[in-house]
């Protein structure tokens with residue numbers, strides 16, 4: 001039966017993986033079926049990823065210290081890849097301060113993260129760096145740039161946020177991201193990492209399933225939505241959107257979030273999470289700064305895609321090849 005393949009009973013789990021009962025498991029905020037997949041191998045062989053939740057402020061050095069502490073803890077716990085949220089570098093009080101604090105990719109702050117990746121020997125998803133790009137002199141605007149570093153500290157991919165968040169919602173301060181930021185020109189092809197093939201996105205992008213379908217069709221196994229989600233949309237939309245993206249693309253979804261109060265004018269929702277391709281939240285943080293971890297099981301992902309082959313059932317003859325990456 002399909003159900004029993006996908007969700008093996010817990011008895012089976014502990015039978016197959018007796019070691020899962022040791023107390024260290026408490027680092028997994030939620031780790032259902034942890035992951036018994038391991039019909040033939042132990043889940044301890046599967047890559048472990050860490051999701052870091054922080055409260056960025058306008059103080060860049062303090063933010064770096066907070067992120068570095070979580071990344072070092074992730075490395076100690078055995079993670080091969082740590083995810084940091086959008087605006088991990090800083091959250092400023094206004095667009096002028098945002099522009100003032102921004103740096104190029106070759107600047108001092110990215111240099112410190114390069115050192116950190118090397119020191120810890122893990123990959124880093126830096127989920128939204130305020131980047132002075134090549135066109136800074138002309139535009140005087142930045143990009144919201146998701147940077148992926150390998151364990152040697154080299155930049156292996158960059159994605160510049162394509163959907164900018166210009167919204168005014170009652171009860172939440174107005175957001176006019178395009179006041180300081182240029183939209184990115186394109187998607188980035190999914191990147192091979194020790195945890196699987198990662199498709200890069202940022203925060204507000206999660207509201208556009210076309211983007212996640214394009215990344216899935218280009219081979220993504222893990223979608224990332226590093227975020228600074230607002231406190232009005234958070235409770236209503238955050239988990240629903242992330243789980244929907246996971247279910248419809250049959251990808252793992254990793255969403256590192258900003259949390260708490262950044263300054264007098266701005267707060268974020270928190271609740272960083274990892275969702276598996278079935279739509280189950282397998283790890284989550286709560287409101288405050290911290291870390292959660294999950295194992296990525298690509299054989300489970302492949303098995304699920306075989307059992308539920310939605311990508312073979314699409315009807316582009318009816319609605320066009322929505323979501324196909326531009327050729």
Ligand SMILES: O=C(O)CNC(=O)[C@H](CS)NC(=O)CCC(=O)C(=O)O
Pocket residue numbers: 086087090091092098128144165175176177203204207228229230233234
């Ligand atoms: O401002 C910065 O420094 C970095 N950028 C952000 O935090 C962006 C733009 S203000 N935030 C979002 O996209 C929140 C989306 C959101 O909350 C929703 O979709 O509901």
